[in-house]
Amino acid sequence: MHDLRFIRENPEAFDTALARRGAEPAAERLLSLDAERRDNSTRLQQAQSRRNEASKAIGQAMGQGDKDKAEALKAEVAELKQTMPELEERDRQLGAELEAALASLPNLPADDVPEGADEDGNVEVSRWGTPREFAFAPVEHADLGPALGMEFDTASAMSGARFTFLRGPMARLHRALAQFMLDFQSGERGYTECNPPVLVRDHALYGTGQLPKFAEDLFRTGDDLWLIPTAEVSLTNSVREQIIDDLTQPLRLTALTPCFRSEAGAAGKDTRGFIRQHQFEKVELVAICREEDAAVEHAHMVASAEAVLEALDLPYRKMLLCTGDMGFGAKKTFDLEVWLPGQDAYREISSVSWCGEFQARRMNARYRPEAGGKKTAFCHTLNGSGLAVGRTLVAVMENYQQEDGTIAVPAALAPYMGGVEVLKPLG
Known part of the structure; x- marks a missing residue:
């Protein structure tokens, strides 16, 4: 398995090393998947945080007798509960896709390994x-x-x-x-x-x-x-x-x-x-x-x-x-x-x-x-x-x-x- 941080920091070097093994460039595809997964993870974390905040605010609004605000917050929480499973499933899919892509690539050769096809x-x-x-x-x-x-x-x-x-x-x-x-x-x-x-x-x-x-x-x-x-x-x-x-x-x-x-x-x-x-x-x-x-x-x-x-x-x-x-x-x-x-x-x-x-x-x-x-x-x-x-x-x-x-x-x-x-x- 390859180090994603190394690929992020050295995409050209990674592809060059893969080329020495006769493999196609992969950094762009891997980094695109990685970026999408990280973006989705951020959205999921934000949704989780907002759900917790809104749930807490519902009790406060009810205590203050502000029913309209409480109802609006309940609607927001309900919407978040529908959205979050989709984000969680997408997170799982992207993680599995990225892992499969990384697992399909051979190890990178040491610098002193001679190049050759067979x-x-x-x-x-x-x-x-x-x-x-x-x-x-x-x-x-x-x-x-x-x-x-x-x-x-x-x-x-x-x-x-x-x-x-x-x-x-x-x-x-x-x-x-x-x-x-x-x-x-x-x-x-x-x-x-x-x-x-x-x-x-x-x-x-x-x-x-x-x-x-x-x-x-x-x-x-x-x-x-x-x-x-x-x-x-x-x-x-x-x-x-x-x-x-x-x-x-x-x-x-x-x-x-x-x-x-x-x-x-x-x-x-x-x-x-x-x-x-x-x-x-x-x-x-x-x-x-x-x-x-x-x-x-x-x-x-x-x-x-x-x-x-x-x-x-x-x-x-x-x-x-x-x-x-x-x-x-x-x-x-x-x-x-x-x-x-x-x-x-x-x-x-x-x-x-x-x-x-x-x-x-x-x-x-x-x-x-x-x-x-x-x-x-x-x-x-x-x-x-x-x-x-x-x-x-x-x-x-x-x-x-x-x-x-x-x-x-x-x-x-x-x-x-x-x-x-x-x-x-x-x-």
């Missing part, structure tokens, strides 16, 4: 690791997986496309990755482990920006609850409608949850294999902090995701996303793309975003800049993957594949694998 405008910041040289032609995980317990047909028969059934050591490796990531983020990087709901109400998804714009990308239950597309929704909403007394240290949260996405906006993409699923697991990272701490916190979160890839010895590159490729609620985003030798390409495995006040305004999440003071400010929120478990499994499979079709287990996962060092074809 992923071709992203900028590579750095690379880590050297892709392995194979003595054989590496194959994609979708070809390796079925013999090892990654069953696409089994899941498709019961659930349809974009679901996968994992069996035996493959399921163990998936669990090992999830546990390793969660232990690492909570034990080494300062995040507090949480176990949040995966079913949420409308306002939770509105708060983090998925609703109303991206409803078609979500799954909804019959009792008006939504399955979360990421634990970002649950973790960030844990501070909804709150005032945090002390935010001198960022609030860091992490959770391993199933995530659910209809992928309505990704028709035809990655239909083969385990890359883009309707149901998947992810270790999510969320931070709530002050504005002055946001840049450092963003760097910390990116480094937390990078550290997992480095611990697993998976080559990756860090990309600064351009204005046209960032998510709706993001102010600045870094993507980590892991090397997949089977595809001979880098593919996204983590997206780490700083959202500024955008989500906090939608959730009314605030803090006190001065301990014990009355003044409040909106929090800054950040979120990222630390990491997506399924995509990390794909990366391990492709980078650790052997010529005989087996998969070596990364050393970092040994404590979680119960002695299994190699994934072999199931009998």
Whole structure:
């Protein structure tokens, strides 16, 4: 959500920032609605004040025996009682219209975000690791997986496309990755482990920006609850409608949850294999902090995701996303793309975003800049993957594949694998 006061004071700057994201100018429309609402609110307040004054004057006129004046005042009060509901309804309509208009606009990009229309405008910041040289032609995980317990047909028969059934050591490796990531983020990087709901109400998804714009990308239950597309929704909403007394240290949260996405906006993409699923697991990272701490916190979160890839010895590159490729609620985003030798390409495995006040305004999440003071400010929120478990499994499979079709287990996962060092074809 955007700050109306900023738009009033900086309409041209607001439209310029929107233009960087490929959005049409909106300041004039927003300010027109705002002016009409404020004018209507003034008229309503004046009507309420006059009604109270006239009602009081009726008693005084009656006490003075001035029946004509009393009758005139009664007529005025009656007229005001008819007018005020109309003003109240118009106030409600204008407020809802203004909120809907603000909610439809993406976050404004940070000044150092490069301009671009799509992923071709992203900028590579750095690379880590050297892709392995194979003595054989590496194959994609979708070809390796079925013999090892990654069953696409089994899941498709019961659930349809974009679901996968994992069996035996493959399921163990998936669990090992999830546990390793969660232990690492909570034990080494300062995040507090949480176990949040995966079913949420409308306002939770509105708060983090998925609703109303991206409803078609979500799954909804019959009792008006939504399955979360990421634990970002649950973790960030844990501070909804709150005032945090002390935010001198960022609030860091992490959770391993199933995530659910209809992928309505990704028709035809990655239909083969385990890359883009309707149901998947992810270790999510969320931070709530002050504005002055946001840049450092963003760097910390990116480094937390990078550290997992480095611990697993998976080559990756860090990309600064351009204005046209960032998510709706993001102010600045870094993507980590892991090397997949089977595809001979880098593919996204983590997206780490700083959202500024955008989500906090939608959730009314605030803090006190001065301990014990009355003044409040909106929090800054950040979120990222630390990491997506399924995509990390794909990366391990492709980078650790052997010529005989087996998969070596990364050393970092040994404590979680119960002695299994190699994934072999199931009998």
